Each structure stands twice: as C-alpha cells, then as structure tokens.
Amino acid sequence: MENQNNYSRRRFLSLAALTVAVAELGGLNLLNAKETTKNKTDNNKTHSNTSFDTIKQIHAGVLNMGYAESGPADGKPIILLHGWPYTIHSYADVAALLSAEGYRVIVPHLRGHGSTQFLSPKTPRNGQQSAIAADIIALMDALKIDKAVIGGFDWGARTANIMAALWPERCKAMVSVSGYLIGSQEVNQKPLLPKAELSWWYQFYFATERGRLGYEANRKDFAKLIWQTASPEWKFTDAIFEKSAVELDNPDHVAIVIHNYRWRLGLAEGEAKYDKYEKILATFPAITVPTITLEGDANGAPHGNPSDYAAKFKGKYAHYNLSAGIGHNLPQEAPKAFADAIIQAAMMA
Numbered sequence: 160m161e162n163q164n165n166y167s168r169r170r171f172l173s174l175a176a177l178t179v180a181v182a183e184l185g186g187l188n189l190l191n192a193k194e195t196t197k198n199k200t201d202n203n204k205t206h207s208n209t210s211f212d213t214i215k216q217i218h219a220g221v222l223n224m225g226y227a228e229s230g231p232a233d234g235k236p237i238i239l240l241h242g243w244p245y246t247i248h249s250y251a252d253v254a255a256l257l258s259a260e261g262y263r264v265i266v267p268h269l270r271g272h273g274s275t276q277f278l279s280p281k282t283p284r285n286g287q288q289s290a291i292a293a294d295i296i297a298l299m300d301a302l303k304i305d306k307a308v309i310g311g312f313d314w315g316a317r318t319a320n321i322m323a324a325l326w327p328e329r330c331k332a333m334v335s336v337s338g339y340l341i342g343s344q345e346v347n348q349k350p351l352l353p354k355a356e357l358s359w360w361y362q363f364y365f366a367t368e369r370g371r372l373g374y375e376a377n378r379k380d381f382a383k384l385i386w387q388t389a390s391p392e393w394k395f396t397d398a399i400f401e402k403s404a405v406e407l408d409n410p411d412h413v414a415i416v417i418h419n420y421r422w423r424l425g426l427a428e429g430e431a432k433y434d435k436y437e438k439i440l441a442t443f444p445a446i447t448v449p450t451i452t453l454e455g456d457a458n459g460a461p462h463g464n465p466s467d468y469a470a471k472f473k474g475k476y477a478h479y480n481l482s483a484g485i486g487h488n489l490p491q492e493a494p495k496a497f498a499d500a501i502i503q504a505a506m507m508a
Contacts, residue, residue, distance in 0.1 A: 211251055211266070214274055220297030221282045225274030226267040230258030236304045237501055238295065239266045242313020243416060244382035245488055246272055246406035248399075249312070252494035257501060265307070267298055269314065271415030273406040284411050286419030287429040288342065289436035292321035299329060308505045310497070312336035312489055313460070314419075324444045325436055332449040332504035334497065336489045337458070338478075339468035343441040344425045358461040361385070365420040375413045379404045389460040390486025399491075449475040449507035451500045455485030455492065462487075475507045 211227035218224075227247055237257055239250045247266045254264040268275040269291060271284070295318060299307065308331050311319040317340040323330045324341060350356065356363075361381075364370035374381055382404055386395065421427035429437065450472045454465055465478045479500065481493055490497040 211247060211254070214268075216274060217298070217301045218278065219301040220294055221278055222270060222294060222297070223276045223278055224267055224294070224298055224301075226265055226298070227254065228263070228265055229254045230263045231261060232263060234258075234261050234263035235505065236263045236265060236307040237505075238299070238304075238307045238309050239264065239490070240295065240309065240311035240315030240318050241266070241269060241272070242311070242315050242488070243419075244378070244385050244403075244407060245313065245491075246403040248403045248406070249488055249491040251491075253310075253490050253498045253501070256494060256498035260498075260502065262501075262505075265298075265302065265304075267295065268406065268409075269318075270294055271412040272409055275409065277411060283430055284414035284418060285422075285430055285433075286415040286417075287422045287433060287437070288317055288321055288419075289325070289433045289440060290430065292318045292325065293433070293436070295322060296326055296329060305329070306331045308332045308334070308501060308508070310334040310490075310501050310504075313487065316340050317342070320446060321436075321440060323446045323448045323450070325439060327446075327448050330448045332451075332508040333446070334451045334453065334500045334504050336453050336455075336487075337460075337462040338452040338454070338465060339443075339446070339463070339471040341440050341443060342423060343437070343443070344423065345441060347423050348425060355461070362420045362424065365417050366424060366426055371413065371417050374416065378407050378413065382407060385460075386488065390455075390457065390488050390492060391459050392457045392484030393486050393488065393492050395491075443471070445471055445473045447474045449504055451476070451504045451507075452478045453481060453489055453497065453500055454478070455481045455487070455489050457484045457486045458489075460487040477503075477507075 214225045216225050241249050250266045257264045309319040316335040319333050319335055320341050323333050418427050485493045
C-alpha cells in the first residue's frame with residue numbers, strides 16, 4: 160500500500176489543482192470556493208463500452224442490494240452513486256481507473272434499479288431522499304466499511320450530500336456533481352420562475368396518474384429523452400444506452416421514481432422512521448467533510464450556480480468547471496476528470 164500511496168501522491172500533484180495540493184501539503188486551509196476550469200485534454204472525454212461483468216448481492220437494511228466491486232479487497236474504499244435515469248454503468252470507466260490505482264471501488268444499484276430488491280413485499284416502495292442515503296449506510300455496515308470516500312451525481316450526489324451531513328463520521332471525503340442538492344418539502348412548495356419550472360416538467364408529469372402509466376409503458380424512451388436533454392453534446396451509442404436501460408426493468412423501479420418526485424412536492428408521504436433525518440435536512444445543514452464539486456459546461460439538467468452553494472461546504476473545498484461539452488452524466492462523459500477528483504478528495508481528508 161505504500162507504493163500505491165506514493166504513486167497516488169505523484170499523480171495528485173500533477174493535477175490541474177496545484178494550488179490545492181500546495182495548500183494541503185503545507186497544512187494550510189483550502190480556499191473556500193476555488194473554481195478552476197479544466198480543459199478538453201484534462202477531461203479525457205471518452206465514450207467507451209466498458210461495463211461491469213460481475214454483480215454481487217448482499218443483505219443491507221431492507222434490501223438485498225446488488226453492487227459491482229473492483230480493485231483490491233484491502234484497498235481504501237470508494238463508493239460511487241448513480242443518478243436517475245442512469246445506472247451503475249455510469250461509473251464503469253471511473254471504477255477501472257480507480258481500481259488500477261489500488262482503491263477498492265463499490266458501485267451499488269440504488270433501490271429500484273438493477274438487481275437490488277426489497278427483502279419484504281410489505282416494505283413501502285419509498286423513494287424519499289433520506290431513505291436512499293440510509294440504504295448506503297446499511298450497505299457500508301453490511302460490507303464492514305467504516306469510512307469511505309463517497310462520489311455521486313444526480314440522485315447519487317444528493318445521497319452523498321445527505322450522508323456527509325447526517326453521518327460525517329462515515330464519509331472520509333466527497334465528490335459531488337452540481338454541488339449541494341439537499342432539499343426539503345417545504346422549500347419545494349415555493350414556485351420558481353417559469354423557465355426554471357420548465358426544466359422540471361417530468362416532476363409534474365409524474366405527479367399525475369397519466370404520468371405514472373406513461374413512465375411504466377415507456378421507461379426506456381423516457382430515459383433516452385432525459386439523457387439527450389441533460390447531456391445535449393454527449394453522442395452516446397445505442398449500445399451504451401442499452402447497458403443502462405435494461406437496469407431500469409427492476410420491478411420496483413417505477414414505484415420508487417414516482418414516489419421520489421411526488422414526495423418532493425409533498426404529494427406522497429414518507430416513512431415515519433425517516434422523519435428525524437428529514438427534520439435535520441430541512442435546515443439545509445452545512446457539510447464539513449472535505450469536498451470537491453464538479454460541473455460540466457453542457458449540463459442540461461436543473462442545477463445551481465457553484466457560487467450559490469460554495470458556502471455550504473465548511474471543510475476543505477474546491478470546485479472545478481469542466482469544459483468541452485460535458486453534460487449531466489459527468490462520470491461517464493468525463494471519467495478521468497471524475498476519477499482524478501476522487502483521488503484528490505481522498506488526499507484532502
């Protein structure tokens with residue numbers, strides 16, 4: 160592991176964030192909102208057909224959770240969380256890069272995706288934000304992982320934020336695409352400007368029975384539309400899309416997705432056991448674990464301005480804007496940039 164650490168340090172020092180490296184090695188505090196734009200070469204934008212060949216299963220909380228694992232069993236753990244309507248395959252290239260560096264990489268299917276199943280038919284098919292975060296803590300417990308670097312985008316970034324806010328002792332560091340995504344039902348009751356509301360069209364569609372039936376009948380076409388609009392410059396192939404699309408055939412997928420968006424608008428109730436978490440999250444708690452946030456220059460999904468959320472990160476922190484047409488599915492569109500951010504975040508801890 161000493162060789163791995165030395166190699167990682169050399170690679171870390173070669174990253175564009177040299178100022179961050181100097182601050183870390185010199186024992187100084189990082190700038191509270193350092194923004195750097197990484198160019199096309201740094202992004203190493205790829206569109207490979209890499210996938211995970213083996214999926215493991217483990218009982219974790221209320222789930223029999225499916226997950227991919229790569230890298231040495233004794234490597235420092237990294238947990239990577241996908242979004243909607245995406246799957247673990249968003250991280251296939253990232254996982255390969257990180258496992259080659261000696262990290263143990265865990266990429267779970269979130270509830271309602273892939274091979275993850277509920278242990279009981281009586282468990283509510285609940286998609287609220289804290290339930291998904293609690294699943295990942297349960298996975299860490301099941302795998303006997305005390306602490307890990309957490310990375311995510313979309314639902315995965317929100318989940319990583321929540322884990323860092325509620326269970327900071329379990330998060331060594333975090334990489335979050337589009338920054339701070341913790342929400343509350345109360346805030347979601349407040350209307351946005353029309354242009355902003357338009358970006359959330361599917362949320363309002365899902366609020367109706369017509370929307371639920373439409374998603375049930377057309378989930379693959381729906382997912383492809385979201386991929387295209389959220390990453391307008393990403394020219395993904397049919398083969399790449401199909402690898403993820405088949406993971407949406409989970410029997411609980413539609414129920415979880417519909418509940419997630421209805422819960423956000425206060426149109427569906429959550430479970431009482433998560434009330435204590437939602438009460439904390441409704442205060443929009445600061446995150447103290449070392450964090451790197453990333454944003455692509457062609458993100459077509461709703462997302463905030465980095466300057467608006469920088470103050471929510473009170474620990475060591477850096478932000479990077481990625482150029483060259485990087486959209487919402489940042490780990491799959493710019494895997495090297497995401498993997499480099501994970502390595503840098505791990506060394507900030």
